[in-house]
Amino acid sequence: MEFYGTKIESRLLLGTAQYPSPDILKKAIQASGSQIVTVSLRREASNGKTEKTGQTFWKMISDLGVRVLPNTAGCHSVKEALTTAHMAREVFQTNWIKLEVINDNDTLCPNVFELVEAARILNEDGFEVFPYTTEDLSVAEKLLEAGCEVLMPWGAPIGTGIGLNNEYGLRTMRAHYPNIPMIVDAGIGRPSHATLAMELGFDAVLLNTAVAKAGDPIKMAKAFGTAIEAGVLAREADPMEPRDMASPSTPVLGTANFGASPFHEPK
Amino acid sequence: MKIIVNSQPVEITADNLKTVLTELGYEDGRIATAINGDFVPEGLRSKTPLNVGDRIEILAPMQGG
Numbered sequence A: 001m002e003f004y005g006t007k008i009e010s011r012l013l014l015g016t017a018q019y020p021s022p023d024i025l026k027k028a029i030q031a032s033g034s035q036i037v038t039v040s041l042r043r044e045a046s047n048g049k050t051e052k053t054g055q056t057f058w059k060m061i062s063d064l065g066v067r068v069l070p071n072t073a074g075c076h077s078v079k080e081a082l083t084t085a086h087m088a089r090e091v092f093q094t095n096w097i098k099l100e101v102i103n104d105n106d107t108l109c110p111n112v113f114e115l116v117e118a119a120r121i122l123n124e125d126g127f128e129v130f131p132y133t134t135e136d137l138s139v140a141e142k143l144l145e146a147g148c149e150v151l152m153p154w155g156a157p158i159g160t161g162i163g164l165n166n167e168y169g170l171r172t173m174r175a176h177y178p179n180i181p182m183i184v185d186a187g188i189g190r191p192s193h194a195t196l197a198m199e200l201g202f203d204a205v206l207l208n209t210a211v212a213k214a215g216d217p218i219k220m221a222k223a224f225g226t227a228i229e230a231g232v233l234a235r236e237a238d239p240m241e242p243r244d245m246a247s248p249s250t251p252v253l254g255t256a257n258f259g260a261s262p263f264h265e266p267k
Numbered sequence B: 001m002k003i004i005v006n007s008q009p010v011e012i013t014a015d016n017l018k019t020v021l022t023e024l025g026y027e028d029g030r031i032a033t034a035i036n037g038d039f040v041p042e043g044l045r046s047k048t049p050l051n052v053g054d055r056i057e058i059l060a061p062m063q064g065g
Helices: A022-032 A053-064 A078-092 A112-124 A137-145 A167-176 A191-199 A217-236 B017-023 B042-047
Strands: A012-015 A036-043 A067-070 A096-099 A128-133 A183-185 A204-207 B002-005 B008-011 B032-035 B038-040 B055-063
Touching: A012 A022, A012 A217, A022 A053, A022 A217, A036 A053, A036 A078, A053 B055, A067 A078, A067 A096, A078 A096, A078 A112, A078 B032, A078 B038, A078 B055, A096 A112, A112 A128, A112 A137, A128 A137, A137 A167, A191 A204, A191 A217, A204 A217, B017 B032, B017 B042, B017 B055, B032 B042
Parallel strands: A012 A036, A012 A204, A036 A067, A096 A128, A183 A204, B002 B055
Antiparallel strands: A036 B055, B002 B008, B032 B038, B032 B055
């Protein structure tokens, strides 16, 4: 699997926010097997006023040897997203950017119109854009035309843990663009949701809250890593198609007849 | 002069973005800067003069989803 020419083994992209402590975050990343973690930019107090938590955080992430995917979380316009992306590129020294342009704070739904415009400008400026989008095919088409080589449709609104809210839409999107790397981003609450995403043929999942807010984030991180591996294996193994009628799995040939009702005789 | 740093009013003596970072104690570590909503790369900070009322954002790495 490749994102913008970079080979990636792990199909789990893990967010770094909301963990009970930095130590638990570090152990959760290690337990998940993730090679890519998402990060952001926020204000930090100047020297002497408070501890420089951002610099401490950055050292911890650097020491883990994982790739970072900076986000533009909190941006509501093209202008905000562009400024944040440029600041992130300088701080994190990567052209990768998880592009979020949010429409409203209740749903954290992407503003797809501003998203496409921001993606176009950033791609032209040498960024490698990972757009947080919906499963709408017309938006996907515009993002690809804007130069995106990866798409990140939402599973459900950020932080809800609902899972794959529109499985039909996601399945259609996967089928429509079989060769575009696609990551289900946001809304995943349980490892089974991640397994389903992989069974549907998505290349990876990106999640944060489901691990960070679990009672045991380290164990949940491992559970997600395992669940994703299971989903990939299942996809490769070509699952059976569901059917309406029951069909005995135990051979009927040679079944004993104890004189029961003819309605119960094997057919 | 008085400027706004991360939404807080600050009285400074520095006259460009590079020196104001030193004055405010941001000289170490990874940070990025913007003035009045526009990104200012590190290499341009010393050439970026400050004016009264400028709004400066100084951002650092942070946890994110």
